[in-house]
Amino acid sequence: xxxxxxxxxxxxxxxxxxxxxxxxxxxxxxxxxxxxxxxxxxxxxxxxxxxxxxxxxxxxxxxxxxxxxxxxxxxxxxxxxxxxxxxxxxxxxxxxxxxxxxxxxxxxxxxxxxxxxxxxxxxxxxxxxxxxxxxxxxxxxxxxxxxxxxxxxxxxxxxxxxxxxxxxxxxxxxxxxxxxxxxxxxxxxxxxxxxxxxxxxxxxxxxxxxxxxxxxxxxxxxxxxxxxxxxxxxxxxxxxxxxxxxxxxxxxxxxxxxxxxxxxxxxxxxxxxxxxxxxxxxxxxxxxxxxxxxx
Amino acid sequence: xxxxxxxxxxxxxxxxxxxxxxxxxxxxxxxxxxxxxxxxxxxxxxxxxxxxxxxxxxxxxxxxxxxxxxxxxxxxxxxxxxxxxxxxxxxxxxxxxxxxxxxxxxxxxxxxxxxxxxxxxxxxxxxxxxxxxxxxxxxxxxxxxxxxxxxxxxxxxxxxxxxxxxxxxxxxxxxxxxxxxxxxxxxxxxxxxxxxxxxxxxxxxxxxxxxxxxxxxxxxxxxxxxxxxxxxxxxxxxxxxxxxxxxxxxxxxxxxxxxxxxxxxxxxxxxxxxxxxxxxxx
Numbered sequence: 001x002x003x004x005x006x007x008x009x010x011x012x013x014x015x016x017x018x019x020x021x022x023x024x025x026x027x028x029x030x031x032x033x034x035x036x037x038x039x040x041x042x043x044x045x046x047x048x049x050x051x052x053x054x055x056x057x058x059x060x061x062x063x064x065x066x067x068x069x070x071x072x073x074x075x076x077x078x079x080x081x082x083x084x085x086x087x088x089x090x091x092x093x094x095x096x097x098x099x100x101x102x103x104x105x106x107x108x109x110x111x112x113x114x115x116x117x118x119x120x121x122x123x124x125x126x127x128x129x130x131x132x133x134x135x136x137x138x139x140x141x142x143x144x145x146x147x148x149x150x151x152x153x154x155x156x157x158x159x160x161x162x163x164x165x166x167x168x169x170x171x172x173x174x175x176x177x178x179x180x181x182x183x184x185x186x187x188x189x190x191x192x193x194x195x196x197x198x199x200x201x202x203x204x205x206x207x208x209x210x211x212x213x214x215x216x217x218x219x220x221x222x223x224x225x226x227x228x229x230x231x232x233x234x235x236x237x238x239x240x241x242x243x244x245x246x247x248x249x250x251x252x253x254x255x256x257x258x259x260x261x262x263x264x265x266x267x268x269x270x271x272x273x274x275x276x277x278x279x280x281x282x283x284x285x286x287x288x289x290x291x292x293x294x295x
Numbered sequence: 296x297x298x299x300x301x302x303x304x305x306x307x308x309x310x311x312x313x314x315x316x317x318x319x320x321x322x323x324x325x326x327x328x329x330x331x332x333x334x335x336x337x338x339x340x341x342x343x344x345x346x347x348x349x350x351x352x353x354x355x356x357x358x359x360x361x362x363x364x365x366x367x368x369x370x371x372x373x374x375x376x377x378x379x380x381x382x383x384x385x386x387x388x389x390x391x392x393x394x395x396x397x398x399x400x401x402x403x404x405x406x407x408x409x410x411x412x413x414x415x416x417x418x419x420x421x422x423x424x425x426x427x428x429x430x431x432x433x434x435x436x437x438x439x440x441x442x443x444x445x446x447x448x449x450x451x452x453x454x455x456x457x458x459x460x461x462x463x464x465x466x467x468x469x470x471x472x473x474x475x476x477x478x479x480x481x482x483x484x485x486x487x488x489x490x491x492x493x494x495x496x497x498x499x500x501x502x503x504x505x506x507x508x509x510x511x512x513x514x515x516x517x518x519x520x521x522x523x524x525x526x527x528x529x530x531x532x533x534x535x536x537x538x539x540x541x542x543x544x545x546x547x548x549x550x551x552x553x554x555x556x557x558x559x560x561x562x563x564x565x566x567x568x569x570x571x572x573x574x575x576x577x
Contacts (some may be wrong), residue, residue, distance in 0.1 A: 011450055012369075012417065013369045013413065013415070013417050013418050013421060014369035014401070016413055016448060016450065017368065017369050017398060017401040017410070018401055018402060020410060021400065021401050021402070021404065021406060021410070024406060024408075024410070025404070025406060048449065049448055049449055049450065050446050050448065050449065051446065051447040051448070051449055051484075053447075053484060053485050054483075054485055054513070055445075055483070055513045055514050057446070059512075059513060060445050060446035060514075061446065063445040063446075063511075063514070063516075064406075064408060064410065064445065064446070067408050068406050068407075068408060071407055071408065075407075104404055104405075105400075105404065105405040105406070105407060106404065106405065107339075107405060108335070108363040108365070108373055108376050108400075108405055109335060109338065109339040109363065110335075111336075111339045111340060112339065145342070146340075146342050146343045146344075147339070147340040147341065147342040147343070147344070148341060148342050149341040149342065150342065150346075177342065225342065227346070228343060228346075228347075
């Protein structure tokens with residue numbers, strides 16, 4: 001027989017957990033709480049459930065409430081360091097808190113918690129939202145390829161042994177750890193500057209570099225992982241169109257012909273790529289492991 | 296429990312595996328007995344983290360330590376989580392699997408924190424039943440850690456140590472005794488840490504944790520961000536003297552220093568006993 005030391009009213013485990021979880025995850029204290037009429041009622045509940053001792057019951061709950069938001073903000077900051085830099089600490093945290101309120105974690109894993117952030121940025125009303133959405137999309141692509149299976153690597157020597165007939169029907173299999181992104185803003189350029197330590201924050205209003213970020217300028221980037229290395233290959237819109245066709249499993253020659261004819265929708269000046277440049281790009285794509293094999 | 300520590304091996308002194316140390320570990324092969332792997336970081340990935348873990352597990356013994364099992368939740372057990380956990384355990388040949396006596400979410404939502412359980416008969420029966428389910432699924436003992444907590448429920452009818460002792464006995468599970476957590480909880484809830492240790496079935500200790508904590512406003516925070524406090528070293532010595540003879544692991548999760556500092560911290564443990572922990576407490 002175990003000793004009973006409780007004087008609190010009986011509450012089931014589920015009721016108690018539901019109560020504490022609501023208190024811990026509410027964004028801004030009593031005003032947003034559901035189902036509790038007044039601050040006085042809330043305090044009565046708190047005193048009913050939580051031992052105070054050397055720290056007030058409210059302060060004890062606050063430890064967990066603070067931890068909930070801090071942990072999720074930290075998770076988003078880990079996944080989106082360039083976006084955090086671009087927005088500045090205060091603006092990024094405010095963005096994260098709004099995001100957390102709309103997207104409470106629904107999985108036991110935090111690995112993919114930040115996935116909807118790019119989409120969410122794009123719906124924000126601020127002047128920086130479109131650029132932020134594309135930068136977030138790029139950073140999420142990096143996260144995705146880090147967690148993606150690497151897959152086989154296309155053997156470039158095998159390509160050299162193909163007959164002309166085989167070349168005409170050749171389809172390439174993209175690596176599972178490859179993402180192709182087309183942007184209206186120079187997101188990949190900014191990300192590289194961030195990596196180099198030279199990226200301006202959007203909060204520096206007087207900075208010409210920062211303002212330039214909010215001016216549309218088409219760009220594209222392929223993100224791919226091989227082993228420990230994550231590659232970011234910046235592409236012209238024309239090369240991005242070609243790579244897009246190949247990723248979509250178009251036969252190589254058909255893709256080249258379609259691309260060369262301008263049928264991909266790329267404007268004529270962009271489509272003009274010297275054969276040597278095309279060859280070099282293709283070699284880069286193969287050597288960086290963008291393809292896993294031949295279909 | 297038929298055999299001491301369920302027959303699990305004495306792995307000696309280890310440290311928690313953190314990604315900032317991957318390259319150092321693989322290139323320098325530091326002299327540590329084993330690594331504890333945060334299972335949740337490797338369960339929903341098929342990419343780079345898992346590739347590093349595979350390589351490290353080729354050279355070192357590993358054990359899995361999780362934060363997402365939510366064994367104390369009133370929600371249903373997450374069978375998908377369990378399947379991933381078992382697959383990871385089998386993939387890296389982990390010697391055992393541990394998690395915390397806590398809950399991390401309810402009503403299908405997740406807080407990603409270790410929330411305290413009320414020490415009631417209802418919670419005891421509920422958690423013991425779930426531990427048995429998990430052990431059946433894993434076909435191995437589950438090792439449960441006493442978590443650091445910042446609040447206790449008025450509805451509790453048992454003390455923390457009494458609750459843990461009963462849970463381990465009823466579910467025939469192992470204990471991961473986190474000595475820092477005992478120290479932190481004793482301060483935060485005002486109990487005697489030695490009395491707490493004496494109530495635990497220390498023959499069930501499969502693993503020991505030590506870590507640093509920090510002083511917050513009015514309480515101690517289990518931050519794993521500093522060297523182990525003197526009081527924790529003293530409490531560890533008491534735990535060992537009372538029979539908690541098990542592999543020892545240093546956790547460091549925030550403001551993570553270079554690997555050499557972790558080794559120096561482990562050396563403090565070694566210098567206290569002058570031997571591998573097989574002889575600790577003998």
